[in-house]
Amino acid sequence: MPVVQIVTTGGTIASRIDPVSGAAVPVVKADELVAQVPVLSEIAEIRVTEFSLVGSWNMTPARMAALARTVRDLLAEPETAGVVITHGTDTMEESAFALSLLLGSEGPVVFTGAMLNASEPGFDGPRNLVAAVRVAADPAARELGTVVVLNNEIHAARDVTKSHTTALDTFVSPGLGPLGIVDDRGVWLRRRPTQAPPPLPLVDPVPGVYLIKMAAGMEDLLLRAALQGQARGVVVEASGTGNVYEPWEDAIADLLAAGIPVVVVSRCPGGRVTFTYGGRGGGKSLEALGVISGGDLSGPKARLALMFALGAGWDLERVRAYFAQLTGD
Numbered sequence: 001m002p003v004v005q006i007v008t009t010g011g012t013i014a015s016r017i018d019p020v021s022g023a024a025v026p027v028v029k030a031d032e033l034v035a036q037v038p039v040l041s042e043i044a045e046i047r048v049t050e051f052s053l054v055g056s057w058n059m060t061p062a063r064m065a066a067l068a069r070t071v072r073d074l075l076a077e078p079e080t081a082g083v084v085i086t087h088g089t090d091t092m093e094e095s096a097f098a099l100s101l102l103l104g105s106e107g108p109v110v111f112t113g114a115m116l117n118a119s120e121p122g123f124d125g126p127r128n129l130v131a132a133v134r135v136a137a138d139p140a141a142r143e144l145g146t147v148v149v150l151n152n153e154i155h156a157a158r159d160v161t162k163s164h165t166t167a168l169d170t171f172v173s174p175g176l177g178p179l180g181i182v183d184d185r186g187v188w189l190r191r192r193p194t195q196a197p198p199p200l201p202l203v204d205p206v207p208g209v210y211l212i213k214m215a216a217g218m219e220d221l222l223l224r225a226a227l228q229g230q231a232r233g234v235v236v237e238a239s240g241t242g243n244v245y246e247p248w249e250d251a252i253a254d255l256l257a258a259g260i261p262v263v264v265v266s267r268c269p270g271g272r273v274t275f276t277y278g279g280r281g282g283g284k285s286l287e288a289l290g291v292i293s294g295g296d297l298s299g300p301k302a303r304l305a306l307m308f309a310l311g312a313g314w315d316l317e318r319v320r321a322y323f324a325q326l327t328g329d
Contacts (some may be wrong), residue, residue, distance in 0.1 A: 011088025049285025082136030265294035295327025
């Protein structure tokens with residue numbers, strides 16, 4: 001049978017309601033989590049590694065790098081067909097994207113989790129874990145790299161996002177749809193990922209990279225604070241095709257003059273930065289200052305890419321070239 005390595009990190013799939021506080025907390029250890037789903041042994045030989053037992057809102061880029069190293073070592077074992085990572089859904093898209101950057105096309109690496117905890121009727125964790133193991137064990141998935149599998153859908157790490165706070169079908173790939181599905185006949189791939197991420201060394205991320213979202217008439221206080229705090233990088237979630245409130249232009253210019261890279265993405269859930277408009281704060285003006293286009297990346301994903309690119313020791317022009325390759329711009 002194929003060997004599938006399951007790496008557990010915590011999250012709702014490992015949570016139960018605490019009878020004292022009434023809150024869901026991650027308490028289910030790795031061996032217990034797998035033992036709850038005996039059908040897994042009919043799909044693959046299961047081996048288990050417990051990486052952490054935390055809510056995913058406490059996953060950090062540094063922990064993601066450590067997780068990537070653990071997964072890389074497991075993939076290097078000749079008998080490993082694939083790796084499944086159980087993870088909380090709050091930051092699953094970020095961890096999955098980070099591993100896709102650090103591991104490239106290695107895999108399959110399959111993230112899964114649950115929207116309902118083990119104390120709730122209809123707990124979806126076992127079903128999602130079964131689907132994820134099926135994908136990890138399937139030879140057709142070997143070139144997918146890192147994916148997210150929930151609700152019997154397979155999504156590319158680069159494209160996927162959590163779209164709803166509680167719905168079981170919360171994970172979607174806007175404008176693209178899933179790569180495929182898992183049904184009674186097995187794994188069915190409709191398409192391949194649009195592009196593999198360019199190679200990035202498996203490095204520790206640089207701290208001090210901030211994501212700042214623009215809102216109408218919002219002052220430049222946070223940008224100024226990033227400058228005064230000697231930020232290592234800034235990602236601006238701009239409006240539309242890459243525009244900001246006009247006072248932000250001077251603050252962005254000052255960040256760039258201080259050698260702090262600024263990546264601009266859109267706060268829109270679809271489309272990409274095109275730097276179309278002129279005038280103060282317009283995208284054309286920001287482009288002329290020397291900002292980096294984040295293309296169609298979300299703010300959180302662009303931040304991770306910047307953190308790891310800077311962690312590789314790359315200078316501004318190499319970071320710019322990396323983002324151009326990553327986004328296809």
